[in-house]
Amino acid sequence: MEKISADTAELFEILPAAVFACDIKGKITYFNQKAADFWEKPHEISSDIYYQSLNIYHPDGTILNIDLYPMQMAIRERTAVKDAEILIERPDGVCLYVESHCTPILNPLGELTGIITMLIDKSDKMSQVQHNISNQKSQDNLVKHLELKVIQDNLDLQKSEDRYHKMVEEVEDYAILMLDTDGNVQNWNLGAQKIKGYTEEEILGKNFSLFYLDEDRERNLPQSLIRQAELEGKATHEGWRLKKNGEKFWGFIVLTALHDDENNVIGFSKVTRDLTEKKLLEDQLREHAKNIEFRNKQLEEYAHIASHDLQEPLRKIRIFSEMLASKITDKEALTDIHKIESAAERMTVLIKDVLAYSEIAQGQHMYSWTDLNHVLNNVKEDCELAILEKNIKIEQSILPEIYAVPIQMHQLFSNLITNALKFSKPLGIISILGTIIPKSQANDFFDFSDDTSTDYLELKFRDNGLGFDPKYSDHVFKLFQRLDTTKTGTGIGLALCKKIIENHGGKITVKSKAGEGTEFLIYLPLKLQDGTEI
Incomplete structure (x- = not known):
């Protein structure tokens, strides 16, 4: 059996591609190191058959018929097959997106004697097809047999090496x-x-x-x-x-x-x-990262300035409210003034929280013990006019104190209650109920995909208002999605709720039925940031 020369073998070793040749029985007669890495298992010359452990697919992940294998086509047509893109699955389950170049080998009489193959790894395209592979590939699709005709023992050395070089010359990538x-x-x-x-x-x-x-x-x-x-x-x-x-x-x-x-x-x-396209993309990503960093710094500066500037008019509101209260004896008027003072005080707290949030790089430093009953009462007071206008009844259970970001809990409760008020009918009922779910039972209430390691707080925000078709349940948490355009709103409130819950390691879902109301179901882990359970 003739072998390729040392110079040719040295050339193939430096190529960034897998190169191999086989005899008429499919037994390997030559392979470079890239081919050995590609197979990811030792192979012996003149003993092992290269294709036994490989499975071949179309680029979209569907099984490739044996008649359409690049090597089979090269044998059948007696001509080179270039740029054939296929997926090859190795024994370890790794899929590689390769470009196959197959060149027929002819003896001095012009008779077809075999195939020499080069495989160029183009797995950078795998992200475009990985999803199709995972959905369509199954054990039944695995290729078991690949029929190849390869180099005979009397292969003419000079003609073989001419074809080796010809194959290298025709590679375009x-x-x-x-x-x-x-x-x-x-x-x-x-x-x-x-x-x-x-x-x-x-x-x-x-x-x-x-x-x-x-x-x-x-x-x-x-x-x-x-x-x-x-x-x-x-x-x-x-x-x-x-x-x-x-x-x-x-x-x-x-x-x-x-x-x-x-x-x-x-x-x-x-x-x-x-690699120009790769370089330009990397440069563009770096530039985007710089722009985002610059804009984030601008937003932090703006939040800092705005927070300070907003505190001054609030301070005046509180001062003049106190002055006005000292001059009025009417109890009803005094009650209204005290509500103004209370609202101004809460606004001051919120502004200070925003300022602190802009100055702290890591959000976990904003966590503190938060009484959800206090949060709920503040939100109810903020929404008092809307509640009275529709004569809504608020039902609530006693809620626990949890380790959370207070400003985000306030925003969560405010968005959900405001949303319920918006779609509630007059004389409607809004319920806010809290229950502790032991970690052993958490998956019975919500699919957490794995065993939970902590207890959970289950929060239910329920109303008996307009509701909506259940098929839109996945849309309500998307930015700028508004199911009822006749109602006021920006379409970001529920998206913010989902983000707040995710920031706290929890999950949120919604159940609704047109004309019967809506229920938001929230799960928050009862665990501190250092992993200690509450």
């Missing part, structure tokens, strides 16, 4: 070229022409420093990479490169020294990949 010891270009594949813009005739004999920016040439970067590869065997670099038309692209290069039988450096292989 990588610029693969050979350099002499001075860095002058000796050969040029289609990928190099596609990425860099030069034809083979235009570039052969010219120094590879032609691809570098002026400032890189001035600091001798190309020569430094040559020296590094000569001393260390390999050099890598990532940076801006030049095309023939002067356009820049972001390239990642691997420069590898090639040696003769006496270990003397006889040249270099250079593999370049165009």
Whole structure:
């Protein structure tokens, strides 16, 4: 059985792709290290069959018929199959998105004798198909047999190596070229022409420093990479490169020294990949992150200034309310004045909380013991006019004191009660009920997906108002979703409620029926931030 030469094997070892060949029985006759990594299990030459442990799919995750395998098509059509994108599942369950290049091998008589295959890993596309794979793949779809005809024992060595080189030359995703010891270009594949813009005739004999920016040439970067590869065997670099038309692209290069039988450096292989899109996306993400950080700082500054500025008019409201109260003897009027003072005091507290929130980087520092009865009473007082206007009855149970962010609890109760008032009928009833659910029973009330490690507070906000069709239950917590456009509101109140509950490690859901009312069901863990149970 003939083997590829040492030079060809060395070339395949530096390629960033899996390359392998088989005999007519499907037994492996050659594979590079990338192929060994791809299979992720040891293989023995002339013993193991490469495909026994692999499963092959369409890019959308559906099973690939054996007649459509790239290697089968190459054998059937007696022609090369390039750029065939498939999914291959390894024995460890990992799916790889690869581009397959299959080249038929012909003997001196022109008879088809086998296939040489190159697999280029393009798993950066996996995010586009991962969801389809998980939904569509099943054990019944696993490919058990892959029929291949491969290299016969009397394969002509020269013709084989010609086809090896031809396959490398036709790869378009990588610029693969050979350099002499001075860095002058000796050969040029289609990928190099596609990425860099030069034809083979235009570039052969010219120094590879032609691809570098002026400032890189001035600091001798190309020569430094040559020296590094000569001393260390390999050099890598990532940076801006030049095309023939002067356009820049972001390239990642691997420069590898090639040696003769006496270990003397006889040249270099250079593999370049165009990562411009990746580079631009990373730069854009960094810029967005900077903008977000800048805007967050502006918002913090604004909250700080606004909080201080708003306290002054509130201070005057409280002062003048006290002065007015001292001049009035009418009990009903005094009651109204005291309500004004109470509302102004609560507003002052809220503003101070907002100020503190803007000055503390981590929200957990805002947690404190919060009496939910006190929160509820404050919200009821804020909503007193609306409650009286519709003559709504408020039913409530005794609520516990929990470790939470007080301002967020106030906002949660306010949004839910305001929402209930908005859709309640005159003489309606709004209930706020709290129950402690032991951790052993928590999953019986709500699916937490795993065993819970703490008790939960179950809060029910229930009304007998207009309600809505249950099919819209998933929409009510989305930003700017308003099921009834005749009612006032911004469409963000319930979205904020969901965010507050999630901030506290809890969950919220809703049940409703048109004409019969709505119930919001909330679960809050009764656990401190350090993990200690309340």
